[in-house]
Amino acid sequence: MRISELLAERARSGGPPAFSFEFFPPKTEAGEQNLREALAALVPLAPAFVSVTYGAGGSTRERTLAIVSQIKREHGLEAMAHLTCVGATVEELRAVLEEMARTGIENVLALRGDPPGGQGRFVPVPGGLEHASELVALARSEYAFAVGAACFPETHIDAESAEADIAHLAEKVAAGAEFLITQLFFDNAAYFDFLARARAAGITVPIIPGVMPITQVGQIERMAALCGARIPEELHRELQARAEQPEAVLDFGVAYATLQCAQLLAAGAPGIHFYTLNRSPATRAILSALKLARPWEQAGAAGGQTPAGGLSEGGCGQARIGDRALA
Numbered sequence: 439m440r441i442s443e444l445l446a447e448r449a450r451s452g453g454p455p456a457f458s459f460e461f462f463p464p465k466t467e468a469g470e471q472n473l474r475e476a477l478a479a480l481v482p483l484a485p486a487f488v489s490v491t492y493g494a495g496g497s498t499r500e501r502t503l504a505i506v507s508q509i510k511r512e513h514g515l516e517a518m519a520h521l522t523c524v525g526a527t528v529e530e531l532r533a534v535l536e537e538m539a540r541t542g543i544e545n546v547l548a549l550r551g552d553p554p555g556g557q558g559r560f561v562p563v564p565g566g567l568e569h570a571s572e573l574v575a576l577a578r579s580e581y582a583f584a585v586g587a588a589c590f591p592e593t594h595i596d597a598e599s600a601e602a603d604i605a606h607l608a609e610k611v612a613a614g615a616e617f618l619i620t621q622l623f624f625d626n627a628a629y630f631d632f633l634a635r636a637r638a639a640g641i642t643v644p645i646i647p648g649v650m651p652i653t654q655v656g657q658i659e660r661m662a663a664l665c666g667a668r669i670p671e672e673l674h675r676e677l678q679a680r681a682e683q684p685e686a687v688l689d690f691g692v693a694y695a696t697l698q699c700a701q702l703l704a705a706g707a708p709g710i711h712f713y714t715l716n717r718s719p720a721t722r723a724i725l726s727a728l729k730l731a732r733p734w735e736q737a738g739a740a741g742g743q744t745p746a747g748g749l750s751e752g753g754c755g756q757a758r759i760g761d762r763a764l765a
Contacts (some may be wrong), residue, residue, distance in 0.1 A: 440488075442617055444486055456712060458486050458711045461488060467499075471636055486709065488509060489619075506518070506519045521546055522548070529565070536581075546584075547587070547588070571609040588619055591628040592628050600635070621667065624694075647709075655680075688720065696724045747751060
């Protein structure tokens with residue numbers, strides 16, 4: 439099913455939020471086992487859809503398409519393939535899109551992608567595409583896919599300004615992006631502010647917040663630095679206080695992400711996209727708790743509205759890393 443139609447139907451019917459999971463193609467047998475175990479644990483939670491990332495320069499192209507097809511075939515889930523502009527000409531991108539269509543894939547997340555390792559800025563190959571909006575247009579104009587794109591609550595690291603970043607986002611939507619998934623963030627105030635600015639710019643498509651549960655201090659610090667996500671001072675202080683206690687970090691990370699997701703859903707977010715890193719325990723615990731608490735049913739919930747408080751430096755009471763970078 440097309441994700442755009444799925445989101446529209448849930449919005450019309452007042453159905454539950456669209457929870458989704460992101461996986462990446464493993465490169466080792468141990469990694470493949472991790473993915474199998476994660477799928478076995480998470481599939482029973484009945485996600486609305488899952489997505490599978492696409493390595494730099496198409497380095498995981500075959501595995502991405504194979505995993506998407508396998509998830510659809512063996513688990514009966516809607517699965518979306520990521521696609522980037524990195525290292526590919528337009529003709530090569532068309533060939534990938536045609537292969538996706540042949541295998542029954544209906545949904546594509548169109549991304550510019552990160553510059554190859556060692557390059558400071560993105561430079562398209564001759565005959566390639568420079569912006570995600572061009573890839574969105576290609577996928578929508580010549581194929582029948584539902585196309586999504588990425589967005590950045592704290593502004594893309596390559597953007598000239600927050601205003602320019604919103605302008606680029608509007609170009610992606612004008613090119614045909616039907617829904618958006620955010621980069622990970624840890625301060626809900628950033629999402630609510632971004633949502634307000636996007637709506638003011640005339641961007642009306644669903645904007646799904648991406649959340650990455652914190653399970654390791656060093657790992658989340660590296661990922662946040664890579665994508666330009668800010669770790670609020672008080673959150674960072676609490677993590678550092680537990681840095682030598684891995685289990686305490688995991689417990690706190692699950693608690694923080696659960697509160698973060700609950701606030702987003704109570705404020706009307708259309709769903710949550712979990713960056714799983716091919717691991718299930720944290721995501722499973724968070725989503726199970728959310729399904730019990732059902733924060734989206736709170737009386738004060740209203741689509742896209744900012745609540746009185748924010749999960750930010752004021753305290754807890756107040757998500758393609760990798761291929762998700764765009765210009």
